[in-house]
Amino acid sequence: MRVAITGGAGFIGANLARHLLDRGAEITVLDDLSTGYERNIAGLDLEFVEGSILDDHDLEALNDADAIVHLAALPSVPRSIENPLLSHEVNATGSLRVLEKARARGAHVILASSSSVYGANPILPKVESMRPMPLSPYAVSKLAAESYALAHQQVFGLPTLAFRFFNVYGPLQAPGHAYAAVVPAFTHAAVTGTTLVVHGDGKQTRDFTFVGTVVAAIGDALERRVTSTDPVNLAFGTRHSLLDVVALLEDMLDRAVPLEHVGTRAGDVRDSQADSTLITSLFGSVEPTELRDGLAQTVAWMQEYIA
Numbered sequence: 001m002r003v004a005i006t007g008g009a010g011f012i013g014a015n016l017a018r019h020l021l022d023r024g025a026e027i028t029v030l031d032d033l034s035t036g037y038e039r040n041i042a043g044l045d046l047e048f049v050e051g052s053i054l055d056d057h058d059l060e061a062l063n064d065a066d067a068i069v070h071l072a073a074l075p076s077v078p079r080s081i082e083n084p085l086l087s088h089e090v091n092a093t094g095s096l097r098v099l100e101k102a103r104a105r106g107a108h109v110i111l112a113s114s115s116s117v118y119g120a121n122p123i124l125p126k127v128e129s130m131r132p133m134p135l136s137p138y139a140v141s142k143l144a145a146e147s148y149a150l151a152h153q154q155v156f157g158l159p160t161l162a163f164r165f166f167n168v169y170g171p172l173q174a175p176g177h178a179y180a181a182v183v184p185a186f187t188h189a190a191v192t193g194t195t196l197v198v199h200g201d202g203k204q205t206r207d208f209t210f211v212g213t214v215v216a217a218i219g220d221a222l223e224r225r226v227t228s229t230d231p232v233n234l235a236f237g238t239r240h241s242l243l244d245v246v247a248l249l250e251d252m253l254d255r256a257v258p259l260e261h262v263g264t265r266a267g268d269v270r271d272s273q274a275d276s277t278l279i280t281s282l283f284g285s286v287e288p289t290e291l292r293d294g295l296a297q298t299v300a301w302m303q304e305y306i307a
């Protein structure tokens with residue numbers, strides 16, 4: 001199978017490329033390296049096209065794909081608050097452009113949406129059918145992207161699957177930049193013995209999902225060409241606070257980690273937890289990874305990465 005991964009030099013994309021190559025897929029990566037890194041896919045037996053989903057010529061990299069995993073996006077809520085127009089252009093318009101490209105060939109499209117679409121809706125766990133209440137331009141752009149995927153399925157019969165990722169973490173997720181996600185930022189601080197910065201009281205909760213589980217679900221979806229008329233939560237209903245993550249890291253590294261609490265961030269939701277009924281019914285063979293096990297793999301990678 002020929003699979004094109006947009007955003008394939010990013011954290012999830014580079015993990016996915018490894019997973020699919022191990023299973024014999026032919027891979028093309030289209031990535032503009034705006035938040036991804038060529039080193040993430042260095043040495044892998046794949047075709048790398050450095051370019052943007054916003055450029056017609058670059059999009060030709062998707063021409064021969066039987067399936068497209070569309071991960072390219074400008075991630076991060078704070079980044080979208082700083083530049084809402086760019087966030088919309090890449091995440092919403094860019095997704096529409098990828099879907100139009102897929103339509104020309106009838107390619108299966110798996111698209112990355114986000115739990116942030118639930119936003120201000122306080123009900124837990126988050127069921128796919130509940131009303132989205134996005135709190136940030138990023139969340140709006142992701143809601144637009146998944147809606148386009150579902151509309152292309154309805155109107156044009158394009159086989160699509162929109163996954164709502166929750167907090168995905170694991171090896172290859174970069175720490176040390178202004179928009180770093182919480183797990184790499186915490187793991188980096190814990191491993192290097194620097195002060196760990198917590199936004200708010202640290203009791204906010206997330207459904208942390210190990211990247212190995214995410215790529216296993218995507219791989220299974222590609223193999224069985226799974227589609228869905230509803231978006232699908234790709235998380236398994238676990239709920240841990242940020243302080244739980246800190247405690248696990250301290251336990252694993254056998255030392256206390258100095259914490260500094262700073263203000264909460266605009267656009268962040270307080271609690272997040274997936275209802276996993278739909279994912280479990282569609283992907284019975286995909287098993288969640290315990291947070292402790294996933295963090296141990298992340299720490300091991302981080303120790304090697306920063307060494």
Ligand SMILES: NC(=O)c1ccc[n+]([C@@H]2O[C@H](COP(=O)([O-])OP(=O)(O)OC[C@H]3O[C@@H](n4cnc5c(N)ncnc54)[C@H](O)[C@@H]3O)[C@@H](O)[C@H]2O)c1
Nearest residue numbers: 007010011012032033034035036052053072073112165168
């Ligand atoms: N990591 C998470 O917890 C999480 C949660 C919810 C949703 N998501 C979504 O999953 C996808 C992958 O996220 P990630 O964590 O791997 O982030 P990432 O930043 O590591 O990967 C995104 C990739 O897209 C590339 N990209 C950005 N704009 C592009 C453009 N115009 N053309 C081509 N490539 C472009 C970047 O260079 C990067 O390699 C994104 O769509 C993100 O919104 C991630």
